[in-house]
Amino acid sequence: MSAEQFIVEIAEKAQRYFSVGIISAFGGIACYLYEHVKGEREFSFITMLIMIFLAFFVGSVLGEMLPHDMKGRDGILMVAGFSSWPILDVMRARGKKIADAIFNRFMKIFE
Numbered sequence: 001m002s003a004e005q006f007i008v009e010i011a012e013k014a015q016r017y018f019s020v021g022i023i024s025a026f027g028g029i030a031c032y033l034y035e036h037v038k039g040e041r042e043f044s045f046i047t048m049l050i051m052i053f054l055a056f057f058v059g060s061v062l063g064e065m066l067p068h069d070m071k072g073r074d075g076i077l078m079v080a081g082f083s084s085w086p087i088l089d090v091m092r093a094r095g096k097k098i099a100d101a102i103f104n105r106f107m108k109i110f111e
Contacts, residue, residue: 016063016064017060017063017064019063020059020060020062020063020064020077021056021057021059021060021063022056022059023059023063023074023077023078023081024055024056024058024059024060024062024063024077024078024080024081024084025052025055025056025059025081026055026078026081027055027059027077027078027079027080027081027082027083027084028051028052028054028055028056028081028082028084029048029051029052029055029081030078030081030082031051031055031081031082031083031084032047032048032051032052034082051084054084054085054088055080055081055082055084056081057084058080058081058084058087058088059077059080059081061091062076062077062080062087063077
């Protein structure tokens, strides 16, 4: 693979991650404003930026798992952005269990 092909491939991947992340970020903004309007959260620009970043991350991860031509994909990504905290909690819990299982299997080799 030439350097030019590599750069083009990286640019295409970045564009895909950015496009799904932006869609999810709208869900994160909606969640933040929803919580603020309900009186659950004081307005903080920094906290809102953190929510947007987390929603962007969740959308980028989820967007790669969904088919690009899936009907309703953008709506799913916005809901994922809106629900980024619970999704991250599940990812963390499952990821820890998977990592523990792999580590335990690896350590049995040395017993």
